[in-house]
Amino acid sequence: MAGESNGNVETSMMKMIPRIKFTKLFINGEFIDSTSGKTFETIDPRTEEVIANVSEGDKDDVDLAVTAARHAFDHGPWPRLPGCERRRIMLKFADLMDENVEELAALDTIDAANLYSLGKGMFIHGAAELIRYYAGAADKIHGETLKMSRDLHGYTLVEPIGVVGHIIPWNFPTQMFVMKVGPALAAGCTMVVKPAEQTPLSALYYAYLAKLAGVPDGVINVVTGYGPTVGASISSHMDIDMVSFTGSTETGHRIMQAAATSNLKGQICVAGTRTFVQEGIYDKFVARLLEELKTWVVGDPFDSNVNQGPQVDKKQYEKVLSYIEHGKREGATLLSGGKPLDTKGKGYYIEPTIFTDVTDDMIIAKDEIFGPVMSLMKFKSVEEVIKRANGTKYGLAAGIMTNDLNIANTVSRSLRAGAVWINCYFGFDNDLPIGGYKRSGFGKDMGMDALHKYLQHKSIAIPIYNSPWL
Template sequence: MSGERNGHVEKSTVLIPQVKFTKLFINGEFVDSISGKSFETIDPRSEEVIAKVAEGDKADVDLAVKAAREAFDHGPWPRLPGSERRRIMLKFADLIEQNLEELAAIDTIDAANLYSLGKILFINNAIELFRYYAGAADKIHGETLKMSRQLHGYTLLEPVGVVGHIIPWNFPTQMFSMKVAPALAAGCTMVVKPAEQTPLSALFYAHLAKLAGVPDGVINIVTGFGPTVGAAISSHMDIDMVSFTGSTATGHRIMQAAATSNVKQVCLELGGKSPFIVFDDVDVDKIAPLALNACLFNQGQICVAGTRLFIQEGIYDKFVARLLEELKTWVVGDPFDPNVNQGPQVDKKQFERVLSYIELGKKEGATLLTGGKPLERKGYYIEPTIFTDVTDDMTIAQEEIFGPVMSIMKFKSMEEAIKRANNIKYGLAAGVMTNNLDTANTVSRSIKAGSIWINCYFAFDNDAPIGGYKMSGFGKDMGMDALHKYLHVKSIATPIYNSPWL
């Protein structure tokens, strides 16, 4: 495992890619920020600088929006036949596939996504999502209406216009594709703000989009920070819609900015604190590994993480023992190592935030069963952490930690499990583990959350919309719901005189 930082670094037979794109992408060109400023993006494995990236500001957002507005109002993209948009999007997907390993490596050095999963899962999911929405691009149809008066009526579905996408850092490629692919299929143009922690793959995708034939101005990438770039997108008078995935606090600010500007449409997928409910009729050996992965996957940095583990009292001791046994096989280390299950947190701020929650859990009286400390090595690594004796009112049971921290709680009855699972401000997802069909149906209908997974977890699919209830936001990503949120419905009516059929 040796090499040079400035070129290609070989590690475990993986070539670490040299960063190619660090400038803003506006109107089909890579350009410096107007201010000339840049910021560092850090490798969370080593705490070393990967590259300096152009730091956009309001003036850069203005240029990007101007390009997107011109491309929407006068450019070809919204006016192309759906079949032509499909062709270009399929070529985009093919180009992603051709660069799969390099893109997986970029997200590993920038976001600490496991490289092995990047190759077989994350990048492939993005490829298939572009193909999925490409297939929908020529199937956007309105309806013919049977009017109650002497009128002939029909509806048209038209793109909403210029969209601002503000995406998070935990899965840079998947978040990019979830936002950009349906908006492209609908005929929208857009300004994308990738997270400041993980800007690199979005810029690479902009390059591939141009190669695929996406017209200039349709996709614009402005890298930078939330209080500047994000705020400028949210409040911009010439942006018609904002789609955001991230924290609830930031979602509040985006809604306020949208309401006080041009009352733009807003779609928010916000925080979560998902319950993972285990009833006493399950196969413990099968469900315990699933529960562990539901909490620790991607270092716990996933909004639907099953961080509140509710175990029915009849199997509580057996389940916890099996969980600890499974944890012995869990490997924390370099995300390029194919034997590793968990890499580092994304940056120093998130690393310190997770550790502060662990300390708060101990202070509030929860029992630290295992973990709770940083690894003694370079990088933002934290041990998998499990608390027991957690009560519903503790901070670690109520607030989204976004780290490898599990809170275990015991329950007696189905009614108690439902009540306690819903005793939270969030409502993004839930897992229900039982072999009783009545229990599964009752609990899944009773939990106030947007996605319920029965005897499985992270059951994402292109056809299945995801999105939250309560303070987890509103609006959907994935599925046809995502496509339709980027479309306006226009009603058209013409009179019919003296028709004998009316």
């Protein structure tokens, strides 16, 4: 159902839309035009109108950003600062995020269609807390002293890995930015960040806040632009020591191919579209789902009564609609939704869509959709659902709803997924690593695991006296 808005609500929402301050590339501590002078439009998915023209980076701009990051790592203060000083600057960065919460939340609403109420009330503050989490680890990075079997004194040093490339997706721009940048900053790395071309605005604002907090020039560089140019240049650049990527599996494959020509880099991707329901409760579940759907409000994400906003851009909007048509053609039963929401021709809104009678070989059950499409799939036994749930090329996360502890333990240990949430969903926490199995990538975000991937260990041995073995 579409949310109805009166004039007062519309006026209030207009006040929430910020003036766009930063649209240029952020390189070596300065906002600059792209070398080509080109720009691209970033579109408000609520209205299909242009929000701003953003500098379009390319290979030359990536080279400039990498040069700045390389110099900042090899010669600048950030990797050499005492951990307590990096902590102090990062805590200031987090405070500035909290102080600018309304503007940051509004940027992610007009750019990514994130719900404003969640952004202001939870997402931005949560992102600031994640920066504080890694700030607390910045002065606790240390190696080990080893008791050696030979006449040697041994110890390890833990050092930042170097220049990092971050390629982040469009779905949660703030969270993805801090999940990548936070641990890399704490480790002492420098970086080049490519936000998604659909959602570049908040990343540029965060770069500004980081400088304001005291992060030295060249440590954080943001190059806006497209995947085949900026993303590909980051992936294959010989002066970038590591790439952290979150996005589609197809893009991940291209990044790995590019990385194979230079140096090895990692990726994590996201997938999730299937709901398995045991046959004994299937009909009751469907009835309850339809009742809940009656209260579901689709509309402007600035409206606090809205549950679901538009798709991020026209391309994603058309992609989701094409998957819905695939589901119909393949024989799935359309239970609800299935078409664009009537918004008088403005905005990328799609009705919440539910399919039943979905089989494992249907495209809507196999592919990533990233839209309001649910595939309901009936099963009989625990053994069956484990087998079917594992019958996918993806493996980022899964959720289990059960009152039986034995089933919870059995299924959670049997699923080939990097995270399993029991009687909850989206169980993210700063301490809990998140990362996938199979084609959902390797490496972890969040937790101390994320910090460790930006560090490398050096082993050192010293003879303690003249040994016959040396």
